[in-house]
Amino acid sequence: MIQHIPLEKILFLDIETVPGSGSWDELSEAEQKLWDKKTRFQRKEDVTAEEFYDRAGIMAEFGKIICITIGMVEKNETLKIKSFSGHDEKKLLQEFGEIFNSPRLNNVILCAHNGKEFDFPWIARRYLINGIQPPVPFQMFGKKPWEIPHIDTMELWKFGDYKSFVSLELLAHVFGIPTPKDDIDGSMVSSIYYIEKDLQRIVDYCEKDVLTLANVFRRMRQEDLLKRNINLD
Template structure:
């Protein structure tokens, strides 16, 4: 039962991703061809590879990049301490993020994200490899049996075995009476805010709200009170 999970071991996590380049023209010709092949059967008949790139490249680890990772961990006073890693240089971001797993506290950490098993966790692992680094140990799953991987996915918890079901974090927060994290932007706006408005801090603020919301959704699933928030996790 999730009530038995020690909350002090849970690392709540969310990432924000964008296409690897700000425009189709900046994408090397070889990658343009590979993108065309990769998405050929996903595109509607009238959509070209070029038109599809800004819409979908940000959700594919082979063609996108991470611009923000936000984490949160619970303190004894029911405060969620939050820290964000954000950088235009993805490798620097990942190096800094990876260093936190040298902490004794995170040796046996339990990762938690909404749709994390399908998106956040594999995305992080793949981008580490693409940048020439091994993923941190909690993201390495080769050779492990399913019950040896303690990752928590709030979307999976909500499904209760119904694998046809998809629910957004925003809707899940609403049904639990948690203030919405989408009071400024939503995921569809991240790429334009990053490449056009060049406002990374606005994206960081959005990501931090999502992590607080994620933690509160998990608390509600455990029939517990909402958390307070404190920035700057040491």
């Protein structure tokens, strides 16, 4: 029962990702060929590899992380939030990894929406690509499924139905939680980053998603909504 999980042991997180380069022309010839091969069977016949490049932000081999936001619940029912963001992905990952040196995060339980298919593997892959060992909670090799305590709110909502996908926005709506999509949505992140060059707007969006994620989990436990507080120590 998820009601038995100590709330203070859960690390709620969300990431924002973009294509590794701002445009197709910035890719090397080798990268363009590899992208073409990678996406050949995902594209419609009339869509070229170049036209499909705006999807690179969802593939860890061709994208990069520009923001990781985390949140943890304090005893006073407040969600403390901290964001790691920037243009230097390696530095961002190093700073994020340092939080796991804290005794408080021993045996931490990660929680994300669609985290098992996206956030958790994405983070681990980008660590390796940047030449860094992933933090312990993201090292899953050799572990049996029941030895990995991570929580995925989309998986919880499926109740064993593997045909279904549900967005965090939809779950927020059905649970009566204020929607995080009051400014931008995921499809706009790349253009806001590369064209508008407004990283802070993306960070704000990511932080709203983490608060919504935590409150969706709370609703699944039949608990009241959390308040938000910035600057998690």
